Amino acid sequence: MAIKDTIKPTRSELIGLKKKIKLSESGHKLLKMKRDGLIIELFDILNKAKNVRSEVEKDYEIAQQNLNIAKAIEGVVAVKSTAFALKDAPVITLESKNVMGVVVPRIKSTSVKKNIIERGYGIIGTSSRIDEAADAYENLVEKIIIAAEIETTMKKLLDDIEKTKRRVNALEFKVIPELSEAMDFIMLRLEEMEREETFRLKKIKS
Amino acid sequence: MCGLFKTPAYAYITARVRARKRKLIPKETYPKLLNMQLPEIIRFIEESEYKKDVDELSAKFKSIDLLEHALGRSLGASYRKLMDISRGEVNYLITEYMRRWDVWNIKTVIRGKYYGASEEEILNCVVSAGELHYPELELMAKKESIGDVIASLEHTPYYPVLTKYEGGMLNKIEDELDRLSYTRLLDAVGGSPGEKFFLKFIQTEIDIKNLKMLFRLKKAGVEREYVQNILITGGLELKESDLTRLSGLSFSELVHSLDGYSYWRSISDVVSDQMTTLMDVDTKLDAHLMNYASQISHYYPLSILPVLDYILSKKIEVDNLRVIARGKELKLADEIIRSHLVM
Numbered sequence: 001m002a003i004k005d006t007i008k009p010t011r012s013e014l015i016g017l018k019k020k021i022k023l024s025e026s027g028h029k030l031l032k033m034k035r036d037g038l039i040i041e042l043f044d045i046l047n048k049a050k051n052v053r054s055e056v057e058k059d060y061e062i063a064q065q066n067l068n069i070a071k072a073i074e075g076v077v078a079v080k081s082t083a084f085a086l087k088d089a090p091v092i093t094l095e096s097k098n099v100m101g102v103v104v105p106r107i108k109s110t111s112v113k114k115n116i117i118e119r120g121y122g123i124i125g126t127s128s129r130i131d132e133a134a135d136a137y138e139n140l141v142e143k144i145i146i147a148a149e150i151e152t153t154m155k156k157l158l159d160d161i162e163k164t165k166r167r168v169n170a171l172e173f174k175v176i177p178e179l180s181e182a183m184d185f186i187m188l189r190l191e192e193m194e195r196e197e198t199f200r201l202k203k204i205k206s
Numbered sequence: 207m208c209g210l211f212k213t214p215a216y217a218y219i220t221a222r223v224r225a226r227k228r229k230l231i232p233k234e235t236y237p238k239l240l241n242m243q244l245p246e247i248i249r250f251i252e253e254s255e256y257k258k259d260v261d262e263l264s265a266k267f268k269s270i271d272l273l274e275h276a277l278g279r280s281l282g283a284s285y286r287k288l289m290d291i292s293r294g295e296v297n298y299l300i301t302e303y304m305r306r307w308d309v310w311n312i313k314t315v316i317r318g319k320y321y322g323a324s325e326e327e328i329l330n331c332v333v334s335a336g337e338l339h340y341p342e343l344e345l346m347a348k349k350e351s352i353g354d355v356i357a358s359l360e361h362t363p364y365y366p367v368l369t370k371y372e373g374g375m376l377n378k379i380e381d382e383l384d385r386l387s388y389t390r391l392l393d394a395v396g397g398s399p400g401e402k403f404f405l406k407f408i409q410t411e412i413d414i415k416n417l418k419m420l421f422r423l424k425k426a427g428v429e430r431e432y433v434q435n436i437l438i439t440g441g442l443e444l445k446e447s448d449l450t451r452l453s454g455l456s457f458s459e460l461v462h463s464l465d466g467y468s469y470w471r472s473i474s475d476v477v478s479d480q481m482t483t484l485m486d487v488d489t490k491l492d493a494h495l496m497n498y499a500s501q502i503s504h505y506y507p508l509s510i511l512p513v514l515d516y517i518l519s520k521k522i523e524v525d526n527l528r529v530i531a532r533g534k535e536l537k538l539a540d541e542i543i544r545s546h547l548v549m
Binding site for chain 1: 487
């Protein structure tokens, strides 16, 4: 349905439309700034994400290698028995922070990295292979928590950039042109009505 | 204590042990196994002396887990057989030496109870090679709590140590149990020529345990007092004064202060203050102990030494087979597998 069919060509409508156009233009400007700001933030986080992903992969390889050595040398039975000695799981707290209106998570962890004497198993009956497997897995879990924070932030930023981009485009190519077209139409109609009125008055006078 | 046994029946036990040792896999087989594919290794083990154990456990476990449990079961059965066929002083010494397996099993059951593991999970991790028989271990695993497990051990030498447990983490009680097994063993060894070498072997083992712990604890930056309290006294070269001195050093100082001990020759090529892994040190120290054991094993044919030689040889066989099979399954590099084989 054309805009001309739905709009009433009145002065109050024109004033309303002018206000809407002004608001849309300032909104468009703000959203463009937000989009640009988010893109800058995204690039910052992208570098961190690239590094953290490769670090996770590297740490995973080391952890798996150390665990495999421990399993082969000490035996799966020994590794399992030693693992029973620790039942405390790491505590993860989830907070949030605001990046240009986007709420992103901040993940904090405690009791992931443990000292050799805090792991629960005795020192005399175990070996460095067990220590190094545990140590490597603790490093990996810590890195995964960091990666989770960075990658979730990146995902949320990307979603928000996409959303903002769509809004900017909608304002720029749809909302503002349509409002302008409606405003032009009303102005045209009002001018025409004014001309008709003048013509009618002249005709009455003559 | 060993004074109680004036006529040790070594002739019989050493003859039995020699016959059993002949059934062990020769050293030359390990390089061949290393070149085999995993299915070939599995088949080799299934057709060897371990056939009976593999068959009996085949309904419960599969693949490499089956092999590992069969190897553990065979080890336990061999050690129990030694205790069954020996008498007097030699039986006493073997039983004391095998207490480490009792300690292992008690620790496993208590850890399982602490973690909340199921009875089956706990029993899959025990190796019935000591004085505590499998039915006793089954009963322990069935207990509701750690307190009940400790109460069930009331008439064993471990009870006084276990009563010190006040809840929480298990590391202190585990270390106390391990220390107890060494203290009892040191007290058990008598003064006959064969036993003197056996004592030296135990003392060397204690030194090696202490060295490994020093490396681990110092690398982790653990405080002097904790280190000093955990070390085992009664070693051959590392006397109490040495342990006190070494426990006060930093990791770097520790590395530079070991060259006066005979163990340094075995580890000098892998030790440096910049080292990132201690696995190589552990491997070298284990090899040092095994070399010493094989050196002394033929000194006195009618003594505890041939028995010790068999005990260690059987353990080496089981460990080597597990390292090869598990290493192949986990796709470890052949060099890593080879470096952990004792040949």
